Amino acid sequence: MDAVKIGILYSTTGPYGAMGRESRDGAEFAFEELRDTHGDLIQPVYIDPHGNIPEYLDGARSMLRDCGYRHIVGTITSLARKEVIPLVEKHDGLLWYMCPYEGFEANENVIYTGACPNQHLIPLFDYLLPRYGKRPYLVGANYVWGWEMNRLSRELINEAGGEILGERYLPFEETAVERIIDDIEQRRPSFVLSNLIGPASYAFLKAFKELGDRDPAFKPERCPVVSCDLTECELGEVGPGVAAGQLSAASYFDSLNSAENLAFKARITRHFGAGRRISNFFASAYSAVKMCGEAILAAGTDDPQTVRRRLSGAPLSTVHGDIRIDAETNHAALPFHLGRITADNGFEIIASRPAIAADPYLTGRRRRSAPKLRIVS
């Protein structure tokens, strides 16, 4: 087999740069390990779109059309993913998307190794509602992730007989959160679901800490801020201790006590030195590159169809544990972990579930009888 190039498309600057840098680090680390074991057969090519949608398109086009790469690992936001997918389809490539997302997608040309709502939001609510109550306040980034997560939350809360006390949206870079905090203070929800991203999320967590300092009813143990995308890599931006006690769901935490993770962490320490704490973004990008590279090596070709068939065979051993990729949905089954942020910006895992098969269109959540659409008159 000739050397195969894999495109890496992450933004290391811009409002979600922290996630992009972490993802790129994870990808780089995986390529180094692949090189150590297989030489130069699998090579990375990095393009940084700087958080600009047109640059994602240019980057993906040059990888797929001009250079003929078949595999791209990348994109963080659903906006970028949706822009890149038509190009990947056109050139019959494979996009490896590894971020938690809002579901309602299952493309043949995409491998999804990030969690969708039945793997993050639904188990999160299963945990929260009996413990904190059914009257949450929803805040979110003003785009499809925030909108759709909050729409589904509303549906789940209505089904549970609860009530949504408020729903507010902020652009990634909006840090004026005072009015939302005032509203939350007045309405006194059971908990706050935050689907905010970037600087808006950091500002919100800071202001919420101050609210809790003023009024103990808003301390994390009584009214936590919970999220499905806040990870180790962003807590540094939030500030030490600011988010302590708040909760986050993820399929990986640095503090996971599994044999796979302890071995992985030992390699991380050898490479980055002690003290490097990694996040779900790092681990997922690492796993995606490893899965992609190893499947190509095992198949002896980077032909996307062949690679895809190989993926859905036996379970793949990753830092998330053994991962199975469903041949129908192209989604990975993933474990659910709930982490509580510690004073030193790590996560203490307080609840876990073994791997949950992805249900991107939530078809299995309610078994409904076939529709009654016959004309009655």
Next chain:
Amino acid sequence: MKETPNFTGWRATILHRPEAATERLTRQLRLLGFRVTVQWAPLDAVVLPDVVLVDADQGWDELLPWNGADAPLPVVALLGSEAPGRIAWLMEQGSCTIISKPVTASAVYPALVMAVSIYKERQAVRSRLQLLEERVRLRPLVHAAVQKIMEARQLDEEQAYKILRARAMQKRLPMEQVAASIVGGAEPLPEAG
């Protein structure tokens, strides 16, 4: 959207020549929970699926056993052509929405959600229209009943109408039906007040 649309257990029939394009469509529909049949022959008028997806590029009238406006289920047109004749054809078959060919995975779920919603909306409009037509048809009866009450009770038209309406509400029946009973003598004249 209050409730996430869920097609688990629904039956879809694709009326299209079996080819690579229908494979992708079939795959995507299965992911959404549909049981899928592909055929390139007229649909059985008796055993209908829950949704039909029909090739509007090559479809012919006999493929669908109904006249457009009376489509008894949501119809989705699969269309590559831009020819006005084909667009007219798919509308005549009662199509609720279009999926463009070549079919992309991301086009399927939105189209199905929309087709079912538009179909339900059409159904609701149709039955509302039937109801209103019926009421218009029976309006002379209401007039006659009001006249009868006016004469018998020596009331003006407004008072008589109020009495009729109160009786209909009390009996939880449409006013037209109560009026018909009064005019026909099957119902004693309601007392004033």
